[in-house]
Amino acid sequence: MSSSTPRIGSTQRTAPRIALAALVAFLAGATACAPSSRQGDDAPARAGATASAVIDDPAEFDLDELVSAAKKEGSLTVYDSSGDITKVAQAFTTKYGIKTTGVKNKVGDTLEKMTREAQAGNVTIDMTLYEDGPSLVGELLPQKVVRTWIPADLADQLPAANRSPLLVLSKANVWVYNPKLFPKGCPVDNIWDLVGPEWKGKVALQDPLGKPNIIEWFNQLVNGADQALRDAHDAAHPGEELKTSQETAAQEWVVRLAKNSPVLTAADDDVAAAVASPNQTQPRIGLVSNAKFRDVKDKNYSMRVCDTLKPWSGYLYPKYGAIATKTTHPNAAKLFTHFILTEEGITHELGAGGIPASTKVKQGSFTPPGLTDWKKELFSFDPKYLAKDFADTEAMQDLWRISHS
Template sequence: MRHAMKGLGRLTLLGLLATTAAQAQTDAELLEAAKAEPPMTAYAVTGKIVDTAEAFSAKYGLSVTGKKVNEAGQIELLIREAQAGNVVGGVSLAADAATIASELMDQGIVESWVPPDLAEHLPGTARNPLVVVSDPTVWAYNSEVYDACPVNNVWQLVDPEWNARVAMMDPLEKPAYADWFNQLEEGHDAEMAAAYQTHYGKPFDPAQGSATEAWVKAFAGNGVLISDSTGVADAIGAPGQTAPFFGMISVAKFRDNTDKGSKLAVCTGVAPFSGWLYPGLGVIAKGTASPNTAKLFISYLMTAEGIAPQSVDGKLPSDPRVGLPVDEASGIAANLDQLMIWNNAGSQSDLDRRQDWQDIWRMSLR
């Protein structure tokens, strides 16, 4: 994402002032038009959307309600509301990225809108559809038991040593994990094969198929503990354990280190990746009666103020000028180069092959 900063240094002070003034004028125009619109609801996968909507409403004198709805739930609501001609949710944040990009946009149910002055600052992959934040999902360990991460290669996790000692959310319930498998195979299978050779000291045999598929089958068959996000985080990081699980979680769970005294730590230096960045798309329902409110809300989410409730939990803003706060619990900002970057152009393939990956997982799970 660092390439998105190119050109920023060339802006003169006059240019910066002009850009700021243009944004203020744009927001002012949106606000004026929004005053005549009815109240709007914003859907998001995080409960932080409630506080964000309240702050936005207080700032602009509008009425926006935030509602926490999981990825699949948002898709269902967007489709049903569009079919009924009764759109309640004007903005959807961080729903199922593959379904949004490959189906709902094509069907005219939602649209992507980028605040005009932001486009030049965003990575090209974050513009269409708009990525508001990316959610880092990482391999993690218990720092109370281990002085350093006990894993440096994903192929270790299929060995007997880690049988029934790894925790993760269920790809059958959390489709992003099945899509992650597809992203690995289509974009990084060579790295998965190289990691195999590093670990076992011999080349991966292509007669087995892809290295990614071989790993998924072996990993699922090695007694993975499946739980929800809280269960996984507790299995890894709960204090007082003698044999904690290793596992994969969103960095948002690292707030447990403060709230619950957990001992979660990011596992760095894992081949081929220490985790991945999942795109949190921000889209507007095409049938909303509050399109200007929706645009202004999207614009607000792209600011440091608007995204603060999420960035403090490690959700990485797409605008590199915003960044993560220094008190973010996981410290992931120092390790972003170790995470797999999601290829939004692969959304159709992710969706088409999701069921295949879920079937592979289901049939291999032991």
Template structure:
């Protein structure tokens, strides 16, 4: 399945496809026009312009609201408990909580258009993954002719103490879940990277290679910040010794708007980054269920996802590609990315606090 997902994502680099009007779509449009206005939540501010374009296209009143992962979960639960659902669609919230808790409790439901489902990889259908958000290891291309790092274990060495940056796993749960994904599905690859870097097999005395790496990485005093702090620390021009680090490809737009010099570190062992699943779910009990379905349908088209494609977010439908002017170039390294396994959502949730505790106790500032 791992190779199939990679193949499907790699195929997404082809040019965008046109989507014909269908009877399913016609029925949704007609039913939606009899429903009240509604709101859609997403972690990206691009949802505002997407909702505006959607409303104009279909003659509906849908408002886009940027809400972070934990905020979306809180809103979905509180609105469900109150029986007063305002936000009918949640996009790219906390994937593990959505899958392990909210779907099973009936707070949200996953819906996939019959017209589009056959084109999606099986791993993106239940629950629906609208896009995957790449988080990549990055460096400053002005300061370095090529990436100065080739192996994640280098980030635990004294040479890179206080010179690596990323978002806080205590505040950004996807990063703690990334540790669990590595440990559960790719620990052998982390151990192989250790051997490649140090010339001897990993011997953790009962400790996984991933756990040993997380501890050593945190102990090497990385700079913790929000996405803007991380992007500036790595990519701001004029630095003699810029930081190395991890961030979402969405921040590569700063190369044009701010003159940053962000570049992806390719051929990194064991991975150059990871693909976080951006789920699209519908709030159970919304007074605008057909509008919600129509909006999900819209997000699965090249027109509906255009604003996010330019940020390097990879559509699940392989008929839709990344734009030629997507600034990060992540389309060229899809085979070097760790693909998220949504089947491990329960494990990710159960282990999240443990990984955050390991990080917290090991972190040296």
């Protein structure tokens, strides 16, 4: 890493994942052709069905019976990368009388801990709300560390794309600026501006090697947004052909961003501070979670979404629900899954905004300043690419690492 590269905080780097060729081929088949999701609760994983959530037979599903069975199991522990999980756990405990502990934990650490617990047959994490789709589909599900389950009475509220695997919520990472430093609005209007010389050393984001959904975003851009990025380049540089040493426009953009001396941090808190803290005088653009807007009032930050940025002001990233296969509290985990898919349960994850997976639940009422339409302004991940995202994770990490060195 260049000594001239700005850094804020320390960075945890995710260990590269090694996918066997047979597993990659297997997973590719799983997402290419989604099978019927109706099968017995304890049915073994079948080729092509790994990522699909189990849905019990509606005729046999009884919520009251599930509640009764869950209460007999006594307790529950749920891991999530958001601190909001403590509020969800408290609400679940209040509603059902089941002692529930919500633990905030980095997604990579949750992956390692759940895998080791499954191998040891000593499970303490009963379920997780999990933000790394590629490792969920590529590691946890095929290794039977976890499974995904959908309550039959809520199944019709979930679009097909939200079932494979089970999506509970979509949140956002958005490009932000400081309106005190730029009172006329966001100083950039095209994503290619961020990799130009005028913004060298002025773009802040969490180190992609320590935040899986940024690497996944890069891969999702490669798979589903090449033409949109080429069109954006043409709009930013009329008459100038995009010259690239990479196979795709997305990979070229990633390489240019890495080479443009971005300010890398260990957490979004540091990105928000680098852009929006009260005494900030350095002009910067930052990529942060929508949750950071909760800090604006308490910390007197000045921060707004770059609503004029084309083709997107940021991206939506998914949060999935998965139950530990060897949990000793399977019914409590199922009931928690049911709870988190309802407005009563998911509302505690929507304090900073978000889009629930269920079509019957309203979007979070909070909207970061500048973000008026989440679905139109933000790039959305496509679950059909999850297996390929997993297969391409290490290559994308290497591309970033080499380009940033």
